[in-house]
Amino acid sequence: MPGIFGLSLHNTDGRLHFTAMTQKMRLLPTIHIKSISESPEFCCATSHIALFAHHDVINSDVQCWFDGELYQTAHSKPDNAPVPEPAEQLRNAYLAGELASFLRAADGAFNAVIYDMSQDKVLLIADRYGMRNLYYQKSSAGLCFAAEVKAILAARLAVTELAQLSFDCFMELGYLLEDHTWFNNIKLLPPATILEFDKRQNKSRLQRYWEWSEIKQQKLSFDDAVDQAAELMLESVKRRFNPNSSQGVSLSGGLDSRFILACIHKLWPDYPGQAYTFGTEECADITISKEVIRQIPNWKHHISLFTADNWFSPRIQKVLMTDGMLDMQHMHGSEFLQLLNYKIDMNGYAGDAILGGSFLDAKSCDQRITPALARRFYGAFTEYCDLNDTIYDLPHFEPHLYMNRIRRLTQMGVVNSQFDLEIRRPFMSNNLLEFVFSIPDHYRLNNKLYGTLLSRHFPKFYRNIRWQKTGWPISEQCPAGTAAVSGIAPPDFGKLQAYINYENLIRQPDAVASLTRLLNNPNALWRQLTDVDYYREFFIPHIYANLNRCNKILRLATVEIYLQNTKN
Structure with a gap:
């Protein structure tokens, strides 16, 4: 997804790494790069599609980048009154020591980055519900962050290891949980969170500013x-x-x-x-x-x-x-x-x-999240969720x-x-x-x-x-x-039909040929992550025994396409 990307390295010039990130964030010709701030100490910019670009604050000792939408804050003005750009509002709140309270009342889908030159600090910010993805990697080299994982990989600041847990989870649920990505040392910034990175000490900490x-x-x-x-x-x-x-x-x-x-x-x-x-x-x-x-x-x-x-x-x-x-x-x-x-x-x-x-039934009403309730949705992967977090201390399990x-x-x-x-x-x-x-x-x-x-x-x-x-x-x-x-x-x-019939589409000759080439390969990368032969156990029965296995087939295809691209 287009958005903010950058890095702050400890005792290292980050500009060459930033150039590699920028190339990855220009994935499509319709993507534009703006608000570039580039120095040996800190680099940051925003990628965006045409017509959608906020004015960031980069010509200052305290710089701020904002990506997304901000509809209301505790300081919102009456309708039709002039409103400062979101980046300026965030910067002003930070300078006033009111950033957390500002964010607590902010209604919208956004993330932001603040760089305080005098303090040598970088702040990564997620909205209340984490509706605008921002990933980060903290390593001995420093902090790297981006709206797309591919940009962090391109920076090559740390060795990345594929996460076995992520493969198992994705194949079972069709999505990942909590802050996990495909790599053990790249995380998704949690909702309602400020990550503060102290460049001088090369340390970071997470601060939550709102709870359910x-x-x-x-x-x-x-x-x-x-x-x-x-x-x-x-x-x-x-x-x-x-x-x-x-x-x-x-x-x-x-x-x-x-x-x-x-x-x-x-x-x-x-x-x-x-x-x-x-x-x-x-x-x-x-x-x-x-x-x-x-x-x-x-x-x-x-x-x-x-x-x-x-x-x-x-x-x-x-x-x-x-x-x-x-x-x-x-x-x-x-x-x-x-x-x-x-x-x-x-x-x-x-x-x-x-x-x-739609998640409710008569037995689950008015209850805090519990392991038993969570298992209905996450199965064996419930143990990887932090159900005891105080953020969920309310009589509703859905949050x-x-x-x-x-x-x-x-x-x-x-x-x-x-x-x-x-x-x-x-x-x-x-x-x-x-x-x-x-x-x-x-x-x-x-x-x-x-x-x-x-x-x-x-x-x-x-x-x-x-x-x-x-x-x-x-x-x-x-x-x-x-x-x-x-x-x-x-x-x-x-x-009336469903909007698309994947079960039958997978059985069309062109799809069978494409998926066979992709998945039925002894050197296929998915095979390095599991002992299960998904091709024989799911693809063959779907095509030749008329069984519906499209969920597993298309998840596996997703994994293989991604891993091949990452390797290249």
Whole structure:
């Protein structure tokens, strides 16, 4: 993902290493490099796609780089009042000794770097929820950091070892956990964290500036909770959407993207918007999204179709773009982003989990995260998670999943897209998340709160339009928030296809040939990390015994493509 990169070395001129990093951060011709500060002591810059570049503060004794979006702070001014650039706001907070309190109230998806020349200190900063990746490597040489792991590898400041745990975890779960990457000595900066590096002593420390446990519980009636959640979502969309800019909505057949579109329409009824849907011609997503767009004729609808010829090859480069941490099975839709007429996407990221309570069941409501709950999602890899961290001391277990499953899986889908678009995530606003985890979990159980909210406040888009998950419209009258609690879809809905059928696509001759060349090689690099013969145990049965093993096959392909590129 484009973003900040740089290094601060101990008694070593870092400029040649920085040049190598810069070359890697220019992965695509559409990437620009700006705000370059380069000296023997410290080097830093930002890579970005066209049109998206904040003004960094680099001509000062205290320099600051900012990447991402900042929507609200404790010092936010009234609407239409001039607001300093985010980098300037962060620098001012640091100089005033108020950086932690500033960040605690900051609403947005961002990371930042501050370099204090007089103190010989470097600060790496992550937003509350870690929605903008920043990796780092601390070694005897100093500190190296980048939005892309490939840039840290290019600096060659320390010997890197592949992490066996990461391979096992990725093959089982399809994503990595906590701060792990493919390499033992390269880490992902944790959420709500400031890493402070003292160059003189070549030491670093991590400081957390916010915890989920700070959220106060409240008593609120179900009906009031429904109405307040609707207001908070409208507020979040209003902050993140500008009708005068090039923005659109990635629209599926689900509830979340439709909710964002409905909010935009409510706030700006005459806005001539744009929506984008991908899939196969007869899939539920395209069928339902067409019904949604018919409710607002002034919106344009871009539809992109998968074929057997256009799904595999484009994803090879995307494995490199995501540093091998996104299963290529979850890259769907990014093949078509360059064809869109807008450059900012309002995304339904995590909406089903936040308002829909998709991780909840009756037994898990109103509980802190426990090993038993964690094992349901992480299996044998639960022991590698820090479940005892005080950050999770609240009567809700989902925040741990947000910081792992969502941050390490769903977030990598955003990383994949951000080489073409800027992604905004209204469901991840501070006010909405703090509200959701201040009320009882059972309000959200089985989509109850969400379904009631949508049918009560946005009936035009929900009462008579189906939900791709069930085939039925949501219903406020149904206690569980959906008319398809039984899981029985309408007869006609069963004829609709999924947006893409990987099981069959893998069996197409071209895909079989490509995957065989990649995986069935005695010198394949994945074989160095396991004694399991994934090719014989998963690929052969999938192709010749008509068994569905596409999860393991495409994860293995992701690993092999990435390892080959890293070796080269």
